[in-house]
Amino acid sequence: MEQLDPAHLLDAQPVAQQLTTADYVRLLHPITSIGKPTIMTAIAGKGRHSKIYRTCEAPWMAECCLSTDAYITLNRFHGPRQDQQLAALNALYLDLDFDLAPRSLASHPVTWAREFTRDVERRGLPAPSFVTFTGRGLAAIWLINDLPPKARRRWSAAQKALISLYRCYGADPRCCDTARVFRIPGSINFKSGRTVEILGGNLQRHSFEDLADRIYIAAGRPTRRDLQARKKRKARSGQGGPRRSRLSPGQRFLAIQQDLECLLDAWGGRVPVGYRNTWLHLWATCLTHQDTPGDIDARTHAMARIATPGLSASEVGAIARHAAERASLPRSGSLMSNGRYHYAGATLAELLCVSDKMAHDLGLRQIFSLTERQRRKAGKQRMRRAASGAMARASYLAANAISRTKPWEAQGISRATWYRRQKVEAETSRMGEAQEHPSETGSCPLQGALPCRRLEEGEGDTRTPPQFSPNTPMPMPDAGRTAKSPGERQDADKGAQEALTVSARTELIGARPRAEMPNGETMTGPHADEMELRREAFASISNIGAAPSDSHAWHWDAAAEPRGAGRRLETGCRPFLIAVAPAGPHDLVEVFGRRGVGEALKAFGIPGLNLSCRGAKEHRGGDRSVAPIPTSPSA
Numbered sequence: 001m002e003q004l005d006p007a008h009l010l011d012a013q014p015v016a017q018q019l020t021t022a023d024y025v026r027l028l029h030p031i032t033s034i035g036k037p038t039i040m041t042a043i044a045g046k047g048r049h050s051k052i053y054r055t056c057e058a059p060w061m062a063e064c065c066l067s068t069d070a071y072i073t074l075n076r077f078h079g080p081r082q083d084q085q086l087a088a089l090n091a092l093y094l095d096l097d098f099d100l101a102p103r104s105l106a107s108h109p110v111t112w113a114r115e116f117t118r119d120v121e122r123r124g125l126p127a128p129s130f131v132t133f134t135g136r137g138l139a140a141i142w143l144i145n146d147l148p149p150k151a152r153r154r155w156s157a158a159q160k161a162l163i164s165l166y167r168c169y170g171a172d173p174r175c176c177d178t179a180r181v182f183r184i185p186g187s188i189n190f191k192s193g194r195t196v197e198i199l200g201g202n203l204q205r206h207s208f209e210d211l212a213d214r215i216y217i218a219a220g221r222p223t224r225r226d227l228q229a230r231k232k233r234k235a236r237s238g239q240g241g242p243r244r245s246r247l248s249p250g251q252r253f254l255a256i257q258q259d260l261e262c263l264l265d266a267w268g269g270r271v272p273v274g275y276r277n278t279w280l281h282l283w284a285t286c287l288t289h290q291d292t293p294g295d296i297d298a299r300t301h302a303m304a305r306i307a308t309p310g311l312s313a314s315e316v317g318a319i320a321r322h323a324a325e326r327a328s329l330p331r332s333g334s335l336m337s338n339g340r341y342h343y344a345g346a347t348l349a350e351l352l353c354v355s356d357k358m359a360h361d362l363g364l365r366q367i368f369s370l371t372e373r374q375r376r377k378a379g380k381q382r383m384r385r386a387a388s389g390a391m392a393r394a395s396y397l398a399a400n401a402i403s404r405t406k407p408w409e410a411q412g413i414s415r416a417t418w419y420r421r422q423k424v425e426a427e428t429s430r431m432g433e434a435q436e437h438p439s440e441t442g443s444c445p446l447q448g449a450l451p452c453r454r455l456e457e458g459e460g461d462t463r464t465p466p467q468f469s470p471n472t473p474m475p476m477p478d479a480g481r482t483a484k485s486p487g488e489r490q491d492a493d494k495g496a497q498e499a500l501t502v503s504a505r506t507e508l509i510g511a512r513p514r515a516e517m518p519n520g521e522t523m524t525g526p527h528a529d530e531m532e533l534r535r536e537a538f539a540s541i542s543n544i545g546a547a548p549s550d551s552h553a554w555h556w557d558a559a560a561e562p563r564g565a566g567r568r569l570e571t572g573c574r575p576f577l578i579a580v581a582p583a584g585p586h587d588l589v590e591v592f593g594r595r596g597v598g599e600a601l602k603a604f605g606i607p608g609l610n611l612s613c614r615g616a617k618e619h620r621g622g623d624r625s626v627a628p629i630p631t632s633p634s635a
Contacts, residue, residue: 017200095171144208158212276311296324
């Protein structure tokens with residue numbers, strides 16, 4: 001048996017390269033498609049000439065133009081190639097320009113096309129339907145199932161994403177309009193003198209949804225399915241309204257049929273003269289979209305005898321026969337390529353002269369103008385927002401009228417100053433409310449703690465009294481301490497002077513509302529002996545001898561530093577503790593001071609801050625004023 005020699009296949013060409021010009025146009029614009037393509041020719045010295053052809057005429061007319069610069073539209077139109085006349089979107093395409101491509105590729109068109117095709121496969125995109133050499137560049141075309149004009153937005157987004165992917169291969173960013181024309185294979189590019197030819201392609205027509213999703217994935221963007229899933233998640237979480245379900249063509253035209261019959265009843269059971277042919281044609285078109293329409297010819301003649309008795313038998317027969325032919329065509333996944341008529345609701349309202357008031361009064365569901373559609377959509381959105389708890393616009397404007405009333409202009413101040421004053425007033429109001437509740441922030445001695453106040457920062461805090469070190473000797477009171485000699489008093493006053501020279505901040509630490517007696521009993525009641533309580537309290541915190549007076553005492557102990565204070569002592573500073581009883585015998589306050597004991601007492605609200613401590617003398621660099629301790633609550 002003779003074996004096949006692989007060398008015999010070297011001269012074989014791909015199927016796409018064997019296409020004739022007529023076959024290329026037939027694949028580009030099938031005969032049963034909606035709309036018409038435009039063929040444009042350019043003759044040197046005579047300008048350009050464009051003409052619209054039917055899909056059955058375009059193939060052989062294209063072959064008649066091969067001796068010139070010939071172009072053809074990739075999309076189809078109902079008239080001149082303008083967006084307003086767009087009939088169907090037919091392809092996604094790229095114009096790889098010679099001037100924008102890398103020099104290493106632009107000089108070899110076959111290598112350029114091969115590298116481009118490999119990159120398309122590497123990105124996960126389907127191979128183009130056609131890859132043509134235009135004489136000075138490449139054209140890549142992906143044929144898609146026909147899209148209606150209302151899908152132009154989605155088509156434009158996919159087209160721009162495709163162009164952004166292949167800018168490195170010379171993709172023209174301006175090639176994103178629907179009226180774009182491409183050179184016809186077999187024609188001559190007179191700018192370069194070379195013939196336009198097909199270099200490759202799989203000749204397949206793709207689904208726009210699948211192709212667009214692949215383009216978005218390659219570009220790193222979410223697909224349409226991802227966006228729909230995101231909207232559903234928002235709707236379930238209450239962040240967005242529920243998505244309105246789309247009607248199928250059969251459901252939609254069933255609603256249109258009901259609207260037509262409702263109009264018939266409003267007209268008194270007879271269609272007015274001038275609308276009889278249109279109304280009957282639309283009613284028969286609704287039958288073509290039903291799954292089981294039955295005998296369309298008989299049903300159309302029966303409805304004509306009721307609604308349009310004045311029409312001739314030939315007119316009714318033509319409408320019925322044409323509708324039956326459309327209904328016999330196979331159904332397609334693309335709405336624009338199944339051979340059936342599709343009408344927008346605004347078009348139907350215009351054909352039958354249905355006003356917005358009439359559509360609203362009759363309750364029509366499909367036949368109404370764009371204005372009525374927008375009004376109904378806005379009403380549904382208002383209801384959805386109200387159901388989700390949104391505030392009405394009138395209520396919002398009433399509650400937020402500052403930007404419109406501009407109260408700062410009436411006061412003659414700037415907007416920033418007005419807001420600053422409002423903030424200060426709000427803070428003052430909050431402070432006033434806090435002062436009305438002393439149980440929460442006051443200095444009640446029965447609660448065992450006082451607010452901690454930082455003089456420089458103005459912050460408030462509540463801390464417990466500092467605990468003394470267990471190693472610190474705590475002398476018990478004795479009879480010798482009540483009698484103080486002048487020498488002892490002088491030494492104590494010197495210690496007070498040294499304490500007042502310490503340089504740092506003063507901070508109020510806490511309160512101890514009780515004192516223990518020598519026999520272990522606790523004195524907390526209002527009838528406790530005042531002098532005994534002071535003597536016992538001062539004796540428990542002093543280790544330098546007797547206190548200079550019953551009004552104040554101090555304790556040299558670093559353990560009195562509040563835990564977690566985190567301060568850095570200045571040079572020559574030593575912490576000390578001063579105990580005062582500002583309000584009564586049961587309100588013993590411990591003040592941790594490094595600078596200005598008077599400032600601490602002032603922060604606590606004790607009057608008489610300028611009185612000098614007994615025996616205190618002037619000393620440079622420090623505050624030496626200590627307030628005497630009140631001995632009664634009235635002080």
